[in-house]
Amino acid sequence: xxxxxxxxxxxxxxxxxxxxxxxxxxxxxxxxxxxxxxxxxxxxxxxxxxxxxxxxxxxxxxxxxxxxxxxxxxxxxxxxxxxxxxxxxxxxxxxxxxxxxxxxxxxxxxxxxxxxxxxxxxxxxxxxxxxxxxxxxxxxxxxxxxxxxxxxxxxxxxxxxxxxxxxxxxxxxxxxxxxxxxxxxxxxxxxxxxxxxxxxxxxxxxxxxxxxxxxxxxxxxxxxxxxxxxxxxxxxxxxxxxxxxxxxxxxxxxxxxxxxxxxxxxxxxxxxxxxxxxxxxxxxxxxxxxxxxxxxxxxxxxxxxxxxxxxxxxxxxxxxxxxxxxxxxxxxxxxxxxxxxxxxxxxxxxxxxxxxxxxxxxxxxxxxxxxxxxxxxxxxxxxxxxxxxxxxxxxxxxxxxxxxxxxxxxxxxxxxxxxxxxxxxxxxxxxxxxxxxxxxxxxxxxxxxxxxxxxxxxxxxxxxxxxxxxxxxxxxxxxxxxxxxxxxxxxxxxxxxxxxxxxxxxxxxxxxxxxxxxxxxxxxxxxxxxxxxxxxxxxxxxxxxxxxxxxxxxxxxx
Amino acid sequence: xxxxxxxxxxxxxxxxxxxxxxxxxxxxxxxxxxxxxxxxxxxxxxxxxxxxxxxxxxxxxxxxxxxxxxxxxxxxxxxxxxxxxxxxxxxxxxxxxxxxxxxxxxxxxxxxxxxxxxxxxxxxxxxxxxxxxxxxxxxxxxxxxxxxxxxxxxxxxxxxxxxxxxxxxxxxxxxxxxxxxxxxxxxxxxxxxxxxxxxxxxxxxxxxxxxxxxxxxxxxxxxxxxxxxxxxxxxxxxxxxxxxxxxxxxxxxxxxxxxxxxxxxxxxxxxxxxxxxxxxxxxxxxxxxxxxxxxxxxxxxxxxxxxxxxxx
Numbered sequence: 001x002x003x004x005x006x007x008x009x010x011x012x013x014x015x016x017x018x019x020x021x022x023x024x025x026x027x028x029x030x031x032x033x034x035x036x037x038x039x040x041x042x043x044x045x046x047x048x049x050x051x052x053x054x055x056x057x058x059x060x061x062x063x064x065x066x067x068x069x070x071x072x073x074x075x076x077x078x079x080x081x082x083x084x085x086x087x088x089x090x091x092x093x094x095x096x097x098x099x100x101x102x103x104x105x106x107x108x109x110x111x112x113x114x115x116x117x118x119x120x121x122x123x124x125x126x127x128x129x130x131x132x133x134x135x136x137x138x139x140x141x142x143x144x145x146x147x148x149x150x151x152x153x154x155x156x157x158x159x160x161x162x163x164x165x166x167x168x169x170x171x172x173x174x175x176x177x178x179x180x181x182x183x184x185x186x187x188x189x190x191x192x193x194x195x196x197x198x199x200x201x202x203x204x205x206x207x208x209x210x211x212x213x214x215x216x217x218x219x220x221x222x223x224x225x226x227x228x229x230x231x232x233x234x235x236x237x238x239x240x241x242x243x244x245x246x247x248x249x250x251x252x253x254x255x256x257x258x259x260x261x262x263x264x265x266x267x268x269x270x271x272x273x274x275x276x277x278x279x280x281x282x283x284x285x286x287x288x289x290x291x292x293x294x295x296x297x298x299x300x301x302x303x304x305x306x307x308x309x310x311x312x313x314x315x316x317x318x319x320x321x322x323x324x325x326x327x328x329x330x331x332x333x334x335x336x337x338x339x340x341x342x343x344x345x346x347x348x349x350x351x352x353x354x355x356x357x358x359x360x361x362x363x364x365x366x367x368x369x370x371x372x373x374x375x376x377x378x379x380x381x382x383x384x385x386x387x388x389x390x391x392x393x394x395x396x397x398x399x400x401x402x403x404x405x406x407x408x409x410x411x412x413x414x415x416x417x418x419x420x421x422x423x424x425x426x427x428x429x430x431x432x433x434x435x436x437x438x439x440x441x442x443x444x445x446x447x448x449x450x451x452x453x454x455x456x457x458x459x460x461x462x463x464x465x466x467x468x469x470x471x472x473x474x475x476x477x478x479x480x481x482x483x484x485x486x487x488x489x490x491x492x493x494x495x496x497x498x499x500x501x502x503x504x505x506x507x508x509x510x511x512x513x514x515x516x517x518x519x520x521x522x523x524x525x526x527x528x529x530x531x532x533x534x535x536x537x538x539x540x541x542x543x544x545x546x547x548x549x550x551x552x553x554x555x556x557x558x
Numbered sequence: 559x560x561x562x563x564x565x566x567x568x569x570x571x572x573x574x575x576x577x578x579x580x581x582x583x584x585x586x587x588x589x590x591x592x593x594x595x596x597x598x599x600x601x602x603x604x605x606x607x608x609x610x611x612x613x614x615x616x617x618x619x620x621x622x623x624x625x626x627x628x629x630x631x632x633x634x635x636x637x638x639x640x641x642x643x644x645x646x647x648x649x650x651x652x653x654x655x656x657x658x659x660x661x662x663x664x665x666x667x668x669x670x671x672x673x674x675x676x677x678x679x680x681x682x683x684x685x686x687x688x689x690x691x692x693x694x695x696x697x698x699x700x701x702x703x704x705x706x707x708x709x710x711x712x713x714x715x716x717x718x719x720x721x722x723x724x725x726x727x728x729x730x731x732x733x734x735x736x737x738x739x740x741x742x743x744x745x746x747x748x749x750x751x752x753x754x755x756x757x758x759x760x761x762x763x764x765x766x767x768x769x770x771x772x773x774x775x776x777x778x779x780x781x782x783x784x785x786x787x788x789x790x791x792x793x794x795x796x797x798x799x800x801x802x803x804x805x806x807x808x809x810x811x812x813x814x815x816x817x818x819x820x821x822x823x824x825x826x827x828x829x830x831x832x833x834x835x836x837x838x839x840x841x842x843x844x845x846x847x848x849x850x851x852x853x854x855x856x857x858x859x860x861x862x863x864x865x866x867x868x869x870x
Binding site (some may be wrong): 056058087088089091092096100103105106107109117122155169170173 | 769777779786791794
């Protein structure tokens, strides 16, 4: 055993609230060896991010404080080190990258200057030498034209390139440890694979130790050496990854592994949805649909084809998964189906009637379709209790008698597995999963023929994701529902949907029965998407060849 | 520099705006009750004299014809003759514009010089004593009416301490500046509190932002985090607030110029209104409106310079 580079012993962090102390990190002990990649997994609120912040003493609130334990970096105690010393540790010894590069990069500062800042402060280089060093770092993190991109601003780049820039800024002062807090959660799978590959390349070149925080066990299985599992501020289990994944000791670890939506080769769950009688009328019939958005102002006109030449039929009772990267036109297509986005050309028929043919058809469409949104909190009115929210929908729809509304609200909550006690709850007193269930109850209140779920599990923890997917499966079975399920997570779509439609740059590149598409993808893009999903089995490696060269394809705007 | 291309074509959009402004001021001024000829000649003037004066100034023509003359004169660089001062309105305004411009300029500079450090101190001590004190004082600053504040300043600095002039405007630059200290201070005390509040809120947000966290995680000390990341980001929303307030300030100089007897546009406007001097009211209103348009244009340029994301 090599001496630990970073040694955390009984680290305890408390919150001094009005109602007394609350322990948020409870005696966490953990080591990090030089050159090691440690995966830190757990659900939101488990204390993963707080642990990372505590290591560099950047606690997110002044009410939080380290109340006990020690953190030693090469034998040096950090919990009691003076602030001036911590400045040298942050960036200089421990670098940090975050989940959302868009909000962590300064929008009004040039990318290069954000890298130079650390170099100048820590290494005391002059402006010229610092610039040269920053250009070198930009090249290392995969900027195709570092000398020019030095002077670009964050908004000129795609999410993947922004994450590369943030990695560059974190590496600028040659730290020995890199803390990566959900670095790929906000990215598409193919970009995620590139960023993970980049992190591993850099780690190999620099002998960096990495703490990788994630909720995705697939990522951990692919890139980490050891795994630490956290729950409710405690470290429940830590161990070498193969051993831990093969024989998890703790029940919570087992449930995390069980709910990971990997792409299994066999024993797929029975596909929901009904077999179609031939000759049935499609519920949604989209023909040669184009949606074009105008861009630019009065003097520079342009247009973007968000949806191109899309023809798609959805039969009653079917579950169709719509997958593709961000910007591929999935959501635009869904909005067009609901008549929320003007259509440039082509037709959409709902239950046989063209939705462009008049307000009556549109009104009927909206009485028979419902949408479930990505962000469960923001999609619910914070001032209404769940009961009032459901009652409002029922009243507006007018499909049932006013006297029966309270009873129906209760039934809806039963349907989505929320107790009737939730009738009087407001969204902010509920968890993400509970809010999403309420959102689904609201969609069901319409008594719809069609539900469109737009990335409705993307913001949820894995175990909650599994529960919501299970709920959809049950609902489709029990009611005669048609489901269009939009997701970037291929594994979930494969688990839930009969049919899958793959979109790329506004067009459908492949569609077919889920099993077939996933086991024998015909289109290269589908194959690339599937290959980019990190598998929970460490022996199914992600992207063998280096993808550094594809940084260009990753999209350098302007 | 395609982001700055709007500087070239935006002025084209001013033309319809200015046309609209001219129509509205023209109509509004004529809605003021009272007859300028009667004001000019006094209550005992003969009807013949009044008719003559009305014909001389074109007041007996239909409104549309009057507006047409107004436009034609404007094209020749004239705004008609002042009934009261007997000279062209544009020339009259030219003699009065300097004190107002100087007052606005000094007030804005002084306000920014007060607001930025005050907001910075408050934000960096968020929730602590310094922040509370600044908040209470700035609430009071908004509460005091400027005319009262101006009078108090005169009593303190000019009458009691006798270090600054009471009122009026000098001839040399140093005299002028001395006369402008108290008026600008009066304006700044309320303007700077408005700016400081907005800045402080933006800075408090900025200090908590992910950008600041990321900078701290790179080992940047608080002073650099604040100066290089928080401050530039917080200026962007404040620039527009400042522009709106300058627009308001130009109209608001009327009160301050009256209190300090500054011979500026505000004072001119007040006298013109009382004497129904149509042409002058119209000209001053036009100048004020144009200034507001111009200031918003400048604010757009500053915003584009401060925020690389903005495209106009």
